[in-house]
Amino acid sequence: MKTQIESAKEGIITPQMYEVAQKEQVDTEWIRNEVAYGHIVIPKNKHHDFPVRAIGKGLSTKVNANLGTSEKHCQLHEELEKMGIAIKYGADAIMDLSTGGNIHQILKQIISQSTVMVGTVPIYGMATRLLSEGKKIAQLDPEELFQEIELQAQMGVDFMTLHCGITQYSLSFLDNDERVCGIVSRGGALLKRWMVDNNKENPLYEQYDRILEICRKYDVTIS
Structure with a gap:
């Protein structure tokens, strides 16, 4: 297809x-x-059926509602209730940013009950698992990150935030710039920590073609 x-x-x-x-x-x-x-x-994963919406030039503005559990508060029924309310009042997309509990089970329920497109940040899932095992983000195995991306695509995620543009080259500018804040993206900051601690290039950048292959297989949009 x-x-x-x-x-x-x-x-x-x-x-x-x-x-x-x-x-x-x-x-x-x-x-x-x-x-x-x-x-x-x-954004329309081949494994997720819902009334589609488009995003881009010349179209109406779309509203994305963020929700998700944390390690300190994890109640699936609350997240599903949030989703229902958001969709009722016009949200065009739901983004599951869960970082606590069984994130795959949570995501599965959200996708199965969502009547709008669903997005995720796959590295959150990996960071959550490492934290539960008492490990640091530096111990992330890039191969497992790609497995997580494909697993979420198989589950029916329609769009994913993938921090492919953070490179060793771009980090050199960050180190020499007088910014008020550092990297304000949590996922981006996690990748930066991994890159610095391991002195390696961003695997999402190095293996960008692999990401495209996964996204093409399930028709996932890169956010």
């Missing part, structure tokens, strides 16, 4: 493109063209 962008580049208007065009009240061929050029994305 082709991805949305592959179909668009071949001149195929998918059912999802028709659905988006109707929702946005725009021409279907325009949607196809903008998807083909990468100006618009339709």
Whole structure:
């Protein structure tokens, strides 16, 4: 099965493109063209069925609602209730940022009950597991991070935040810049710590083609 962008580049208007065009009240061929050029994305995992929405140039603004457990407070029913309320009042996407409890079971329930696109930050899952084992982020095995990305894709995640642009080169600028704050992204900060402690390049950058292969397999959008 082709991805949305592959179909668009071949001149195929998918059912999802028709659905988006109707929702946005725009021409279907325009949607196809903008998807083909990468100006618009339709986050829709092949394993997740829901009324699709598109994000990008010339479209209505989309609202993403963040939720998730923590190591100090983990109640799945509360997260599902939050999700229900967010969707009821118009959220177009849900992002599961859980860092406590059985995060795979939590994510599975969220995907199964969500009627909107679902996103994640896969490195959170790895950091959570390491913490539960009494380990530091420096002990992260990059191979296991890629396994986590594919597992979440198999589960039906529609979009993922992957910090591919943090490199040893970019960190050299950070070290010499008088910033008010350091890296404000938690996932980015975790990767930086791993890179510094291991004196290695970001595996998500080094193996970016591998990420693309996984995302293509399930039609996952990179956030």
